[in-house]
Amino acid sequence: MRRFALILAIWPGLLAAEEFRKLSGDEILEALSGRKLTYGEGIWQTFDDTMLTQYYSGRPSSGRWAVREDRYCSLWPPSDLWSCYDVQKSGDTLRFIDDAGGSTDGMYDK
Template identity: 65%
Template sequence: MRRFALIVAFWPGVLMAEGFQRLTGDEILEALSGRKLNYEGGASQTFEPSMHTQYFSGGPSAGIWAVQEDQYCSLWPPSDLWACYDIERNGDVIRFIGKGGDTTDGVYAE
């Protein structure tokens, strides 16, 4: 009976370890800096350590990115408005979650 109780005690932790996990600011920097993500439909995005970002979908679009209060934020000129997202990770998949709960998944490029 004692073994069963031990297994049950660890079961919730096992379940939580699978699936998407919310990233902190430092984890976002580590997950994105110097990396490239591929998105559905053939688009991709690079995240330079200099905090510049390039989005490619039929042509390049240049912006800047930052981490603010444990969120990924980006600015795409000519707009002067920052858009911020919660970030979750599941293996090689990075999920951006907008204020309204909308999600976009990117997969690390090889």
């Protein structure tokens, strides 16, 4: 019985650790500035403090990033349109959610 009680006592904490929490604009800046995320299969992205971003998925691509109204936004030339995403965090994982509800998860590169 004692083991069962211990498992129940720990269980809510384990569930809470798995949940994603929406980040504010300041939290997005802190979470991304000067960092690198990996998306699996050799795909990664850096977020410079100068608001430049590099994305690599078989070949490099350069763009700009910003935080606007508590959302991560990016611009990828030759397009001049900014795309914005809500950002959620759980541990070392950031989730980018587009306006259609699609999501992409990236993990901090260590």
